[in-house]
Amino acid sequence: MPVLNRIADFAPDMTAWRRHLHQHPELSFDCHQTADFVAARLAEFGVDEVHRGIARTGIVAIINGKVPGGTIGLRSDMDALPIHELTGAAHASTTQGNMHACGHDGHMTMLMGAARYLCETRNFSGRVALIFQPAEEDAGGGQVMVQEGIMDRFAITQVYGLHNEPAIPFGMFHTTAGPIAAAVDTLFVTVIGKGGHGVMPETCVDPIVAMLAMITSLQTILSRNLGAADQAVISVTQVNAGSASNIIPETASFCATIRTFDATVQALIRRRVAEIIQGTAAAYGVAADITYDVGYPPTINHTANAALAAEVARQVVGAPNVNDACPRKMWSEDFSFMLQSRPGAFVLLGQGPGPSLHNPAYDFNDDVAPIGASFFARLVEAAQPLP
Numbered sequence: 001m002p003v004l005n006r007i008a009d010f011a012p013d014m015t016a017w018r019r020h021l022h023q024h025p026e027l028s029f030d031c032h033q034t035a036d037f038v039a040a041r042l043a044e045f046g047v048d049e050v051h052r053g054i055a056r057t058g059i060v061a062i063i064n065g066k067v068p069g070g071t072i073g074l075r076s077d078m079d080a081l082p083i084h085e086l087t088g089a090a091h092a093s094t095t096q097g098n099m100h101a102c103g104h105d106g107h108m109t110m111l112m113g114a115a116r117y118l119c120e121t122r123n124f125s126g127r128v129a130l131i132f133q134p135a136e137e138d139a140g141g142g143q144v145m146v147q148e149g150i151m152d153r154f155a156i157t158q159v160y161g162l163h164n165e166p167a168i169p170f171g172m173f174h175t176t177a178g179p180i181a182a183a184v185d186t187l188f189v190t191v192i193g194k195g196g197h198g199v200m201p202e203t204c205v206d207p208i209v210a211m212l213a214m215i216t217s218l219q220t221i222l223s224r225n226l227g228a229a230d231q232a233v234i235s236v237t238q239v240n241a242g243s244a245s246n247i248i249p250e251t252a253s254f255c256a257t258i259r260t261f262d263a264t265v266q267a268l269i270r271r272r273v274a275e276i277i278q279g280t281a282a283a284y285g286v287a288a289d290i291t292y293d294v295g296y297p298p299t300i301n302h303t304a305n306a307a308l309a310a311e312v313a314r315q316v317v318g319a320p321n322v323n324d325a326c327p328r329k330m331w332s333e334d335f336s337f338m339l340q341s342r343p344g345a346f347v348l349l350g351q352g353p354g355p356s357l358h359n360p361a362y363d364f365n366d367d368v369a370p371i372g373a374s375f376f377a378r379l380v381e382a383a384q385p386l387p
């Protein structure tokens with residue numbers, strides 16, 4: 001698999017960085033040691049500026065090219081997961097209960113590899129903003145970095161992100177124009193009736209029957225309110241009610257996960273969910289308390305930037321190893337907030353077969369790191385070429 005020669009030279013260093021990060025996973029916004037390690041490496045490479053403490057432990061570092069121009073942002077997430085590691089690797093987590101099970105250790109390593117190369121060569125115009133972001137898994141650190149103003153502060157004009165994927169063959173890139181990952185909303189409903197003896201339903205208001213009618217009716221949103229081409233998922237995933245066979249309970253509750261790609265579809269589903277639940281509640285004489293949590297928005301690639309990323313990927317790994325019209329993923333990403341703020345693209349890089357992301361036996365494939373670093377480095381040279 002061809003990679004930039006200079007990056008191949010320091011592949012062993014990248015493996016060492018990656019395994020150090022893997023041994024020291026940190027969660028959410030608390031990526032303190034992680035940020036120290038990354039900032040120290042960036043300083044060794046000779047980046048021009050390191051700005052720390054953005055979104056608590058996030059970093060933006062700047063590398064200047066040979067002539068003035070725009071600023072391209074390259075983003076890596078930093079955080080790990082609260083999972084007990086079962087890889088048995090020599091470089092396994094030393095923090096009980098936490099592990100890098102999503103490969104963000106590998107993402108940081110690839111971005112550091114690109115940074116080292118770009119500091120040495122600087123064959124680009126303008127500047128590179130290296131964005132290291134905490135709290136991807138749980139709290140939208142990407143949104144916080146945008147809210148804290150990194151796009152304007154560093155005059156970022158376009159932005160790119162990359163995620164590894166074990167389900168994609170080793171060294172293969174996937175991307176697409178338009179949506180690549182879904183929006184995630186979560187619905188919580190409590191149905192309030194009137195409890196009593198199971199043999200005297202006429203003296204009660206049964207919340208279970210009302211809840212079941214709501215759940216059944218929610219399924220009609222996809223089949224009756226959306227067009228055949230609209231992609232969405234509504235799954236009721238948890239139901240709670242009752243405590244004994246002879247008691248009609250006072251309340252019943254359920255929750256659902258809702259995935260969409262389009263803001264109009266998302267808004268329509270949100271409206272229909274409320275109408276169906278409140279209308280059904282009225283019909284059954286119960287009250288309904290609805291909480292609709294809006295999560296990460298869809299990750300929507302900009303067409304020209306996705307095309308550029310695919311072209312650069314073809315230069316690195318060859319055309320047969322690039323799918324530039326890949327299927328959309330139903331999972332979500334907080335890189336979506338950066339793509340709402342600036343044009344750019346998100347790409348997936350195949351790890352080769354192995355345990356899935358978020359599995360306790362997952363480990364980032366170190367052989368992928370030089371490929372990802374070469375992609376980021378070439379992307380900068382292609383997006384902001386020297387005159």
Ligand SMILES: [Zn+2]
Pocket residue numbers: 101102137357358
């Ligand atoms: Zn993850």
Ligand SMILES: [Zn+2]
Pocket residue numbers: 077102103104136163
């Ligand atoms: Zn991840």
